[in-house]
Amino acid sequence: MSHIIGLRAAAQLSVAEVGGKAATLGALAAHHRVPDGFVIVTQAFCDHFQSNGVNLGDSATGEPGETPDPASLSRLRALRLDPELARDIRTAYAELPTIDGRSKVCVVRSSAVGEDGAVASFAGQHATYYYVESSDLEQRVVDCWLSVWSAEVRSYRRQMGINAPVRMAVIVQLMVPAEVSGVAFTKDPTGRHRDAMVIESCWGLGAALVDGRVTPDSYIVRRTSHELTTRRLGSKRFKIAEDLLDPVGARLQPVPRHLQRIASLNEAEVQQVAALAAACESARGAPQDVEWAYANGTLYLLQSRPISASAGASKPPSGRWIAFKPILENFTEALTPLTVDTLRRVLPGFGQFIDGRYYLDFDGLRKLVPLTVSDAELAELALLKSERSDYSIKWARLTIVVGSLLIAYLGTGLLWVRSRHLRFDTLADFRGRCAAVLADPQLDVVASLRALLLGPNAFAAASQFPFQVNVSAARYFFLLAALRWYLRRFAPSFDLSQIAPLCAGTHEMLSTRLIDDLREAALVAEQIPAIRQLLQSDRLEELPNQLAVHPAAGPFVAVFESFIANYGHRGTREIELAASRWQEDPTPLFVMIRNLLREGFTEPLSVQAKLRNTQAQSSLDAALQGLLKRSAARWLVRRIQYYAALRENTRHYTMLAFATVRTKILALEQHLLAQGLLKCAEDIFYLTWDEIGELQTAPSDGPRLQQLIRRRRLTHMRRNRSDPPLTINVDYRPPRHAAGVLIGQCASPGIVEGTVRLVLDPATDGEIKAGEILVAPYTDPAWTPLFLGAAAVVVETGSYLSHAGTIARELGIPCLVDVTGVMSVLRNGQRLCVDATQGRAFLLAETDGQGDAAL
Amino acid sequence: MNTLMVLILALPLSVEVLGALFSVRDGWGDSASKASALEHLAAPLLCWGALWWLVGIDMWRAMVAALVAVLILHVVTHYAVRLLISRPRFQTHAIDTDSGDDPS
Numbered sequence: 001m002s003h004i005i006g007l008r009a010a011a012q013l014s015v016a017e018v019g020g021k022a023a024t025l026g027a028l029a030a031h032h033r034v035p036d037g038f039v040i041v042t043q044a045f046c047d048h049f050q051s052n053g054v055n056l057g058d059s060a061t062g063e064p065g066e067t068p069d070p071a072s073l074s075r076l077r078a079l080r081l082d083p084e085l086a087r088d089i090r091t092a093y094a095e096l097p098t099i100d101g102r103s104k105v106c107v108v109r110s111s112a113v114g115e116d117g118a119v120a121s122f123a124g125q126h127a128t129y130y131y132v133e134s135s136d137l138e139q140r141v142v143d144c145w146l147s148v149w150s151a152e153v154r155s156y157r158r159q160m161g162i163n164a165p166v167r168m169a170v171i172v173q174l175m176v177p178a179e180v181s182g183v184a185f186t187k188d189p190t191g192r193h194r195d196a197m198v199i200e201s202c203w204g205l206g207a208a209l210v211d212g213r214v215t216p217d218s219y220i221v222r223r224t225s226h227e228l229t230t231r232r233l234g235s236k237r238f239k240i241a242e243d244l245l246d247p248v249g250a251r252l253q254p255v256p257r258h259l260q261r262i263a264s265l266n267e268a269e270v271q272q273v274a275a276l277a278a279a280c281e282s283a284r285g286a287p288q289d290v291e292w293a294y295a296n297g298t299l300y301l302l303q304s305r306p307i308s309a310s311a312g313a314s315k316p317p318s319g320r321w322i323a324f325k326p327i328l329e330n331f332t333e334a335l336t337p338l339t340v341d342t343l344r345r346v347l348p349g350f351g352q353f354i355d356g357r358y359y360l361d362f363d364g365l366r367k368l369v370p371l372t373v374s375d376a377e378l379a380e381l382a383l384l385k386s387e388r389s390d391y392s393i394k395w396a397r398l399t400i401v402v403g404s405l406l407i408a409y410l411g412t413g414l415l416w417v418r419s420r421h422l423r424f425d426t427l428a429d430f431r432g433r434c435a436a437v438l439a440d441p442q443l444d445v446v447a448s449l450r451a452l453l454l455g456p457n458a459f460a461a462a463s464q465f466p467f468q469v470n471v472s473a474a475r476y477f478f479l480l481a482a483l484r485w486y487l488r489r490f491a492p493s494f495d496l497s498q499i500a501p502l503c504a505g506t507h508e509m510l511s512t513r514l515i516d517d518l519r520e521a522a523l524v525a526e527q528i529p530a531i532r533q534l535l536q537s538d539r540l541e542e543l544p545n546q547l548a549v550h551p552a553a554g555p556f557v558a559v560f561e562s563f564i565a566n567y568g569h570r571g572t573r574e575i576e577l578a579a580s581r582w583q584e585d586p587t588p589l590f591v592m593i594r595n596l597l598r599e600g601f602t603e604p605l606s607v608q609a610k611l612r613n614t615q616a617q618s619s620l621d622a623a624l625q626g627l628l629k630r631s632a633a634r635w636l637v638r639r640i641q642y643y644a645a646l647r648e649n650t651r652h653y654t655m656l657a658f659a660t661v662r663t664k665i666l667a668l669e670q671h672l673l674a675q676g677l678l679k680c681a682e683d684i685f686y687l688t689w690d691e692i693g694e695l696q697t698a699p700s701d702g703p704r705l706q707q708l709i710r711r712r713r714l715t716h717m718r719r720n721r722s723d724p725p726l727t728i729n730v731d732y733r734p735p736r737h738a739a740g741v742l743i744g745q746c747a748s749p750g751i752v753e754g755t756v757r758l759v760l761d762p763a764t765d766g767e768i769k770a771g772e773i774l775v776a777p778y779t780d781p782a783w784t785p786l787f788l789g790a791a792a793v794v795v796e797t798g799s800y801l802s803h804a805g806t807i808a809r810e811l812g813i814p815c816l817v818d819v820t821g822v823m824s825v826l827r828n829g830q831r832l833c834v835d836a837t838q839g840r841a842f843l844l845a846e847t848d849g850q851g852d853a854a855l
Numbered sequence: 856m857n858t859l860m861v862l863i864l865a866l867p868l869s870v871e872v873l874g875a876l877f878s879v880r881d882g883w884g885d886s887a888s889k890a891s892a893l894e895h896l897a898a899p900l901l902c903w904g905a906l907w908w909l910v911g912i913d914m915w916r917a918m919v920a921a922l923v924a925v926l927i928l929h930v931v932t933h934y935a936v937r938l939l940i941s942r943p944r945f946q947t948h949a950i951d952t953d954s955g956d957d958p959s
Contacts, residue, residue, distance in 0.1 A: 316952060317950055317952055337951075340949045341949065343947070344946055344947040344948065344949045345940075345946050345947075346940060346946075347940070347946070347947045348936070348939065348940055348945060348946070348947070349945055349946055349947045349948065350947070351947060352947060352948050352949065352950065353947060353948070353949035353950070354949075354950055354952065355950075355951060355952055355953070358947075406867075409867070409870065410866060410867075410870060410924070410925055410928045411928045411929060411931070411932035412929075412932060413867075413870035413874060413925075414870060414873055414874045414877055414925070414929050415874075416874070417870060417871055417873075417874020417875060417877075417878070418874050418877050418878045418881060420874075420878075420895070421878060421891060421892065421895050422878075422881070423882065423885070423887065423888045423891065425885075426881065426882065426885065426888060450937070450940065450941070454933075454936065454937055454940070455933070457933075458929060458930045458933035458934065459877075461880070461881045462877070462878070462881045463881070715951075715953045
């Protein structure tokens, strides 16, 4: 009897005969376009291995079979198929039609009993082979069978408590030459969006997506109407080639830059995919994870399985942990393993990295805080959410804490004193230090970062310690509290919301100078019609090459190169060593300049801020009586201005240290790619330093590490889909928003009404219309130009000291920070009233539906 | 007892004086920086001198000891931090709750 049946006929057989995946696909093929194929039933698996002496157990009694050892697996891999089965496979292959007249290239995938079931999906566990041609087909079938005994599957079965005997059918299916492909979840697997489907897409074959090699485009669609509500563009830097005849090994191709940042699906296609996914859910009776592909304009269904929990049951960390609020905005997205492994080696052990994010030891913190507080109160204090000031003090502990701080002051105070009156232009000397470290081949990456963050020697100039000076500059928070107290006490008529413009207005802050310099570049571009024209192009990534040969581009190129020389080491997510910098990819800057040209020019920021500052100063003078009192207030204001600028400027140079070590990592990556030890750019960021060492000393470990990279990429992508917990193992629940009201913290006061503009990444969403309210997950200097047109800023994470607040105060626009979940709650086009002074934002009636169309 | 009191007062003042002196050195290459740093050296130097004048010339050992102690503490802190951070035991740990593999 033949062990081969057509894919559609698989629906007529039981799961025990054809496995879960083939049974599902066979049933769906009756109603949807599924690529043609055939199934090698489970009996063929049993016959092959039992005839070669493998005990497969008994399906009837549930007695598990044996697990072959590695030597046996090598022997089994070398065995040939039964001649009759091999002949049937060749015949079935020959009978397959072609797609669009192309040559027949297949995908060989598992369909084990229990696979794609409601209990366990085995997603990504068993082997799948793409680009299989007739000559390799038989060997790939054997390899696919053998994957039931791989270390990953054994571990998965153990974790899921599956002890049944293994049985596997194999699906051989024509490959679709996909231009775009992806997955659709009929229910948001992260739970962030209720009543929503999530669709993810990338260029080429979906393997790039399911292997975690690309950050896909992501679309949130209403479950009922399939209306597109949110779209997030991913940076799709690579794709698996749709050209099925592309030579083996070169299939992972770079995506042309103009395609990296444009949507891979239009709205109609998103709705078509959503309808397909909904139909699959309806047919299967449970939320589904659907794989699909577009080839030549036709939508294909590749696979549908129930959405299951993550394969590896997470083991919760021991101990109690709390997010470190002042730097929380750096961890909106989880850091890659290499960044974590680099940072953890240069940071003292006050906290711990958990799943790519930094947490403080909650119990350690409790020992340091000299207050009688419950766990929830301590969490509120640490997360800067508490407005209480009536805690009872533990005096004995306060004495110990103050004494410890004094001793610490004796050891570190010299730098604190030196940073009190540091001239900002001397900080630029740090560039020389970075250049020296970069040129030193003796220093590896970790040693380089350590040398740059900790300084060269105890007697080096203060400019060589930007990181420590940055930490010390946070003292302006205490000076600000002192100023508030002083004004309440001695100037009760002074409007405290004027403190923000009063303390803004220093022209020496590099973050605001960055905007003015970018504005200068835009002004030059405006005067050259040819450049204005080039900036309107959809292919801005080609602009550097065009500028290099354009005869009229000289003045603009000169200004732009000067900008890159000063700020080129900056970019989004700067603490992440895998994130590219403006000097590597200046496209986001071109988008910002285009936005400036479109929205028109206002006065330079420094001029605007100075004007508001002068007005606030006049109010202060009017409210304070007496020269002494005025002088004291002015002294406090000057100090706050100085430390606010010092903090931003030292961050600028600390980020230069990060950019320097990134350059070293990229050089090492090139070396490993050239040696063939790494397969793909950016793979290096998913290994640790010990593993990179192993890769260099024992290249035979390569396949294991490639598996590890794949798993970590997927985990990293999954983590970034969900919000990180603020606390771990601590009994604390953050306050929830009432209907229509968002609660946050005031970072810059004011009340304003406007239209919501959600921006997830300034590199891809770099355009904002005047009067819109910028809503962002976090901000850093790469976001600063977007502040220019914004009526107000609302940020999901951050604190008074964070970048969003500092820049908003300089600009004099309202800013609300720490608005938990705002990116999920709001949609583009909604009207919002931001009352930053009260720490609230109110949702108003929606506009005429134009909102998300503007995405 | 007197010596101890002098030392306690002189230690933070020594931080200020030495910090201001270092600032002068930091700004030595630039005339504006140097002038500004020298200006800011005046107050701590005056306070340090005033303390010495108050406690009497005989207390010079305590005054100098405070300066030396601050300098030594500064050097020790700098190199101790470097030494400790290079030891895995004192570094930050990292855990991955999904994979069971531990980057640290």
